[in-house]
Amino acid sequence: MAFEQYPAARPLAPDVWGGMAAALVAIPSAVAFGVAILSPLGPEAAARGAAAGLAGAAALGLITPLTRGNPILISAPSAPAAAVMGALAAELAAAGDAAGPGRLFLVALIAGVLQILFALSRGGRLMKYIPYPVVSGYLTGVGGLILLKQLPSFLGLPQGSRLVQVLEPSLWRAEALGVGFTAVLGMALAPRLTKRVPATVAGLTAGILAHVLFGLRRPEILQVCGNPLVVGAFTGAPLLSGAVELLRQALSFGAADWSAAATPAATLAMLLSVDALKTCVVTDAMTGSRHDADRVLAGQGVGNLVTAFLGGVPGSGTMGPTLVNVTSGGTTLRSSLAAGVFAAAALVAGPWFLPRLPLAALSGLMVVVAARMVDWESLSLLRRETTRFDFAVVAAVVVTAMGIGLVQAAGVGVGLSILLFLREQTQGAVVRRLGNIARWRSKQVRPPEESAVLEAEGDKVVVAELQGPLFFGTADQFLRELESCLAHARWAVLDLSRVRSVDFTAAHLLERVARTLAARGGRLVLCRVPAASPTGQDLSRYLRHLGLTAEGGSALMMGSHDEGLEWAEERLLEGRRTSRAPDRPLELAEFPLLRRRSADTLAALTAATREVKIPEDGSVFRAGDGGDDLFLVRRGQVRVVLPLAGQAGHHLATFGPGESFGEVAFLDGGVRTADAVARGECELYAVSRARFEEAADIHPKLARQVFSDLARQLALRLRQADADLGALKES
Missing domain, CATH: 2.60.120.10 (Jelly Rolls)
Structure with a gap:
């Protein structure tokens, strides 16, 4: 089933309702993510963050569907962006960097460019090769960071409070706690009570109602100006002119600043890409369709690039709004565009309702989002010995993300991905079949006396079929499996037809085997060496260029396995034949x-x-x-x-x-x-x-x-x- 990208004769109403329902889910989260990112930069930054979140939802909603990688995908500011950008904003605030907003803009800009490059290099197909334990650990770490960063607002602590201050109950505000818990309960319980109201809308509404009820007793918490419990009035430059100022600031940065922004930008681009593609996989399973990964990444990159130029919060294809879109009737491109239109309308109306939003309610939404990002099922990996290494990978990424930083966790994740790959490659047997010429004979029909010689002295010819990758990780295993048979052999016939790749270490090991056999007056024979392996490597050419099978090399290369067996049999029978057929035709x-x-x-x-x-x-x-x-x-x-x-x-x-x-x-x-x-x-x-x-x-x-x-x-x-x-x- 293909996506219905063009409306054709389908009615418009289901797509409009699907887009509106998705926007109702995406908009509160976008505002919460924007506030979470920018609030560390100062008391007035929360309002700017709320507006930036809406700008991101509008830009992403209107731009990303146009590439038609997955027309029903709803893109908006997301948790990975909140984690990476929020952590960076906190670092910049702690360092007293006045150019913090400009540096955040630069990171978002580079991330968008990187996503476009991922798409152009067809990197969408490579994202699926990231091991699940690494992805699980990273997303759990992101959820943990979001949870920790939301605690001050959730507890009503003043802006700029340190995390350690959450341990001081004297600083907690009862009104904020009440509003936050009400929002959490509203978001958590809404799906059990009704399917018609999105959980984020229910949670935010419940938090606002609780805030109003507390305001009946303490009217000052309902005020906009000077109230630390609400988003507050936006007193900075208008959004577009502010974005122009951010662009000027970014262009004034030197090469060192751009270089420093590259690492968090790469982390952000990778996380947003994985998040979007993960959502696409889920929608494919629901609708029976197939997304185009590279088109999806191109749309995400262009959308985040436009979002950055508007001063908005970057994002990705989000799971919740997309699922709501599908279940509410959205089936075509019009549904995702409708979500973008509703987000743009909210942005226009933002100056009226954004300043009055309670921060604790937004933090409550973020707490639920963070809790849902944690892969609780990974704890079950501890139960079995065979999966404890996978749990160790998850734990290592989580600890690095929360204890050091997301950028460092990205490095740990890449390193562990390599280790997991090597572990997988080295677990399988390299030698598929192993024996000697007495067991595996050529197709040459021989007289009984020659067969008797081959049977009696067959252990002098080792016959083996190799498989999988031959590289530095499997070279020692290959030698260990063969060395007992090679101890007394003079010839070895190795079938390489199932070998996927060979690196220099493995080739050097084959050279060692060939020299050992040559010292005994024998020879190494390589058969059925692939000219085009599954990995695309021309193994026959590679071994020839290394000199192993070149003219005068230490090993012979033969086209068929039987040809190699027959050659080895002839060498073994030399000097042992009791009779030989004459050169003339037999009578x-x-x-x-x-x-x-x-x-x-x-x-x-x-x-x-x-x-x-x-x-x-x-x-x-x-x-x-x-x-x-x-x-x-x-x-x-x-x-x-x-x-x-x-x-x-x-x-x-x-x-x-x-x-x-x-x-x-x-x-x-x-x-x-x-x-x-x-x-x-x-x-x-x-x-x-x-x-x-x-x-x-x-x-x-x-x-x-x-x-x-x-x-x-x-x-x-x-x-x-x-x-x-x-x-x-x-x-």
Whole structure:
């Protein structure tokens, strides 16, 4: 299901109602976030913060939908922005920096630019690779910071109070506590009482009513001027002219100031991007649609850039307003634009209602938001030993965020992301299959005496299939798994077809293995090295450039696993063969199948055979062909391949001089079941079944002996087929 980006014939009313309901959720939170960010900068900054929050909600609501990454996404000032910008504002206030507002503006500006760069570099796809424990820890830390920073306002402490002063009950204001708790209860209980009124609206309304009730006893707390319990009158420059002043201030900063702003800006951009994409994932699940991550990030970046130029609070795609939009009927782009229009209307009406808002009520809303950001379920990770490391990651990010700062927590999060990645990569086995040539043989059909040598001395050839990434994190594991087999081996055949990547450390380790084998007179053989791995790395080229498999290098590279096995078998059999096929074509009497036959028998059989010459890569027969000939290889080799639809055939066997093939059709008279192709020029004897039966009528003993030998040969091949199937099952 795709998003309905264009209205088409759908009625307008559901989108308008959805947008209005979403705005009712977003606007109180935007005001609260704005106040939370700017209030540390001075008594009059709270009113400016409230206006900046509304400006952010209006700008983001009107701009971000236009990129159509997720048309029903409602963007507004959000908790990550409040945490990062609020922490920075507190630091600037503590340092007495008069240029604090300008520096906040600069951070928001850079964050918007970074989000646009994320989109242009298709970074939306990379955000999902941030490990969940890191995201959980970061959001929990953000929630904790928001909670701590809201306590002074929640308790009615004067602006600029230090956090330690919340421990002094004598400074608490009963009116503020009452208003704050009422707002918290209203926001928490509203969803249980009614679905029609958004929780933020219910909480803010409850807080305002409590503030009014307290004002009946103490009328001074209802005043706007000089009242520390309300937002207060906005006495600074108008919003737009104030934004121009912030821009001038930012442009006057030097390179050091821009550099100092880059780190918190990067943290802010990353958090806002993750928050927006997380909301998109949830809406996809609800609506059965798919968002465009890069378009979403582009919209967020442009929206935050415009917001910064208006002097507003940056934000992201927010979960609460977006869900309200969907459940209230919003399905198209018009719903998110409607939310922006309602936010703009609130901004216009702001000078009338903003100064009278009680700070404790806004803090109550923030307390609930902060509590909901905490991932309480992460505590369950402590119950099981297998998940305690994940809890340690969450805890490390939370402690860093709350004890040192969000910027430092971002660094810890990145570092832990790398550690989690390395942990995941090193947990799997590098060696997928391990054995020797006695267990995994090539497809070359060999006489019994050669098979006996391979069986007896097979441990001199190590055969292994590797998988996953070969890098510094898995190199030691690879060596440990292989070293016991390599202790007495002279050759090693490694199948790299399932290897995703190789780094210099792993390549150096392969070089060490190759040199060790070379010192024993052996060789390392690398088979099926991917030219295009899943990661995009050309492994064959990389190993060649490092000199490992280059001409004169310490390792050989072969195209197929069977080719490597056959090469190793030939090296092992050198000097151990009791007999060797002559260079000339074999005569009929030299075939094991027909040895010790009388001259009359051979003469009768000769009459049933014909000589066949096949050029290189020529076809002896194809699967599905008719024919009842049994073929005997006089010279050269023949590969038998089982054809597979849509892919390369499966290599069944290779037959050399003295071997026979084609016995299935010879015995049952059916069609050929595989392809037989000459591997180089070869010469064959073809024994016709019909003419063989004529000879058998004269020499019945010949028929019994030939069929007995064929049965024994088929039995041996069936045993080998069983072994191959077992190896295939293991893989």
